[in-house]
Amino acid sequence: MEAGKNQSLFKGKPIKILLAKPGIDGHDRGILVLAKAFRDAGMEVIYVGLLPTPEEVVDTAVNEDVDVIALSLLNGAHMTVFKKVADLMKGRNINDIAVVGGGTIPEGDKPKLEKMGISGNYGPGTPISKIVEHITERAAEMRKLKSMEE
């Protein structure tokens, strides 16, 4: 094995993912565990820290040209804040960055989030492998879109 060479499906072009907790929520243990898990799964992970605004999240995603934005909230504001991120993306015509969610999200909200294009929406107790798998799938979709552009 050659040092630094990506071993995953995305050979030499690791998945780039942005992790964010937009909104007033300081519970960051979960997202930090995921950050490390994604790193170990061969992804390039950017964590913007606590309390970024939805605008900051979208700006950062564009500047960093990530494949996936992963949002986490445990404070119940997901229907407001996740929606804001989805609206901003739509407003700027960005369709090749996937948005996935997670946190404490009631079952009833999940279809509504899905409808906004926010997939996953995993809660506590989800095996990390399942989350990694979902993100890899979404990233693969995005890469396909990007490659058609050129």
Place this chain on the structure above:
Amino acid sequence: MILLKLDELIQGIIKGDRRSVSRAISIVENEQVSINAKKIIKEIFTHTGRAHIVGITGPPGIGKSTMIGNLAAMLSGSGRKVSVVAIDASSPFSGGSLLGNRIRMQESLTRHGVFMRSLANRGMKGGLSRSIWDTVKILDASGSDIIIVETVGAGQADLDVVNLAETIVMVLGPGLGDEIQAIKAGIMEIGSLFVINKMDLPGAFIAQKDIEETLAMSPKGEWKPPVVGVNSLTKEGYDDLIMEIDRHGKFVKKSSDIAFRKFRTELEITIDEELRNRFYKEIRAFLSDNEKIRILMEKRTDPYSAAENLINSIA
């Protein structure tokens, strides 16, 4: 993102459109020496050479990212267009990376609208990533006045930034060692200016004195590297730091030697890569032909002769 054709992308870079800039960086990062990546650089090359490229290097945890946050805010406050690229290490095991520099500068990035990009070194040794040369060109062509490049937390032999940046800011702090450490070869020789960060901590003045004495013993060139003490919490010393960066920037733009050396090194790296790329297909094909390799082994051909024969047959 909207449908972007390569020509539109190139026009976008020159106009300073952020989406074009960031997509172009992905292309040079992910598809190095591909036709697309090369075309971008060829087309924008005439628009490069204007920006002042400043490398910020120093050991891990010394405060490079925080310093860049402060510098970016102050420089763009004075009306300059600032771009930042920060490089972090990739895992040698998974190839993954946690790009954590942004978190230290997010506030000033947002407030001043500074473009910032995180890159993983993807296994490249020396403190940089292979795509950084092209990335800097894209940022240069997009109209940046100053491009700040943060290296991976550097060890004593991570010197590659000398081939990229015009001005090298070596960030040090208290507690890194005595004057013997300071006169060792390697990273201490490449600084255009030295910064002692964390001036509020005990030992900082001693560190500053050690560095100053070491520099006083060095051969006197045209440029005498200054030592600046700063406190990143109170922003003390930052005015001096910016003044010295600008002063060195003017000095470098006058010196054709530095530009020549940088150009030659880059040429060398590019030729190496182009060569390897050109023969890649033949070499892979050769290596996957088990039959042929087995014959070589059974005939007890030495590896030098085998390699020479292969290269002679395709070159």
